[in-house]
Amino acid sequence: MTKLSPPEQIETAEIIAIGTELLLGQTLDTNSFYLSGKLSDLGINTFRRQVVGDHRERIYDAICLALELNDLVITTGGLGASQDDITIQVVAEIAGKELVADSSVTAAIRKLYPDSDRPDFIIPRIPEGAKAFPNHNGTAPASLTTFPYKGKLGRILVLPGPPSENIPLLEEQILPYLAQYSSARFIHRYVRMVGIGEYKMEQELKDLVAAQTNPTIAPYAGEGGVLLRVSQRIEAGDEDRTQALIDIIEERLGQYIYEIGTRSLEEVVADKLHSQKLTCAFAESCTGGALSACLVSLPAASKIFKGSIVSYASSVKRDLLGVDPEIIDQYGVVSAECAQAMAENCRRLFKADLNLSVTGFAGPEGATPENPIGTVYFAVAVGDKVSVHRKFFSGNRQRIINYAVATALDLLRRSCAE
């Protein structure tokens, strides 16, 4: 085992995911995603990632390219017993080491595979002098090879590809080991908003974004909501300055903020309903069950959600939900009047605390000059009160549905007392 004394810091790392199946779009690279988050938590910066196929020269070139700029290079995949698993050979070649057996690796293999003393069983080897991390869930071990490279220290951490193997390796052995080589830490905090677009949010915060150094602010758009990330790099002795920045953001955009933290909009709604012992029910038209499905995706749904009527056809709005046919004839199914009648009938049928209706044109058919595609009406009946809301969403059918679901959830949230 290589002993580094005094420990040299790791400030930058580059991840290289190896596998032709990744380049062909057959396998989604979740390893790099997971690893990136973990490195960020350790305060190790990553400026680039690469994906290459199971190809000796390309793996060689990718590792050398990454060694130039980084204190640590991490490979995932391209390991194991199969013939095209060439990563560890390339690493040994770059480091100028022989591949050798390691007693801790061999012991872990013997434990996992009782028949591994068969002559045809290939015990994996690691570069001589590398730090071994035995794999208790598969064949290929992880290893960290340290060697002089162009006048500085080269480090290559080799990980097996399957997440079921590399996640336990990282959590139990490797991340604690790497932590001793990092002095910096990051704080990441999230401000989540709905009912405001990315453009307007950025206009409101332009000065903060322009002035940012540490902490920094980064906006992200999603379907139906926007997210701001506030990040601060913490050096020894630094205090947390994220709250002061979040206070300013709240002052300006508080009306749109549903969460400062990690909960989704439906989780916030469910938590509110749950803590206030309230139930909800829906009469859905253009969202077609997507609003209900969104709440039911949460394990706690049974405590807060009674059910809904997906009254997609007009006849169902009339016969089953009980909307007065005259309302439909006079105002149409996409109207404030119809939304109100749907919410009132939802209340009559489900007797929930919050009864919400949604009806609109998601396209491609049914629009009128007054109510073009993207027009959606919402009504909320709480006790004997009903409020009606008209919104317009642009984009394709699925986008309109997604925005309508987010808006309905936001109306539910606002209908709960604080």
Added chain:
Amino acid sequence: MTKLSPPEQIETAEIIAIGTELLLGQTLDTNSFYLSGKLSDLGINTFRRQVVGDHRERIYDAICLALELNDLVITTGGLGASQDDITIQVVAEIAGKELVADSSVTAAIRKLYPDSDRPDFIIPRIPEGAKAFPNHNGTAPASLTTFPYKGKLGRILVLPGPPSENIPLLEEQILPYLAQYSSARFIHRYVRMVGIGEYKMEQELKDLVAAQTNPTIAPYAGEGGVLLRVSQRIEAGDEDRTQALIDIIEERLGQYIYEIGTRSLEEVVADKLHSQKLTCAFAESCTGGALSACLVSLPAASKIFKGSIVSYASSVKRDLLGVDPEIIDQYGVVSAECAQAMAENCRRLFKADLNLSVTGFAGPEGATPENPIGTVYFAVAVGDKVSVHRKFFSGNRQRIINYAVATALDLLRRSCAE
């Protein structure tokens, strides 16, 4: 618009995903995954991918590195109205072009954002002479810039980051455009199955997979179904040999196959209902509206789908759907008897041609020794006949819901006459 005459072929491409959120492990890079598969379909090889942050020099370096080795460089993300969206500026700089307004881009923006003639609204620009692909679901357009680069042709395709924007752009505009620059062709044909697991499918086709050269067979597992891709690389003069292979697969696994082609299960069901002029309605419990939402996601839903009752709470099953309370008391809500009563009441209320119910335990609560978590009952009432089906799905809550939706769709499909 740049006119390439004679068209120069695109044989290799490199994808660069841009976004600090990707490097921090906050966002999973699904764009590169999706794009890799599409490029492979076009016969365009990718040997590497990169991920870089929202950082001018790193974007610059990554694009130049990729231009050296590839006929086409594709960037995703780092676009839009925000101040840190610097990709398009870097591309213009590398190509030696000015950024200019494009009339097709401006027209699309005006249509999507009626208030975009405000003086503070920033209309996105593209490099002069680039081919524009207007975005109908967001602000930033895609563009393909072509320019001389180190004695050859440099091409940079810039895509917006959100999948809800770049997937429609690629499918509708960009992939058909790129197809004309690729001479190698792959025939990819897809055999879609439901009701069989990946392991069993592979066992049944082991000999075919072992013997494959060209065409090849690749299996993919999804939530609720499996997919086989049969691919043949076509050189000049080659004939299509995929059908002979598909005939063998059909002979062995025909009972599970719902589609040889590109339609999803819900599209197959909708097409069947539509061509036979049939309607459907649902009584959903554990799927919570997800089955209805799946059909409503299709533009043709209004012709085939009447509506549904999401009877999540027991009281809703009883009071609104009309299930006999004695059935619930005696057998429980997750039982063949309750599923049957739900389907019969669904028929009574909606009078659809196909009336389907689904009730089960998706977890984490409510299971019994006889009906553990993952047990789901389905019933289909057609005319005066009712059939009941019991299934068991393993995995977490969302996976059980997804499998239940797929199974319900498959039951609908089988309930339609051929």
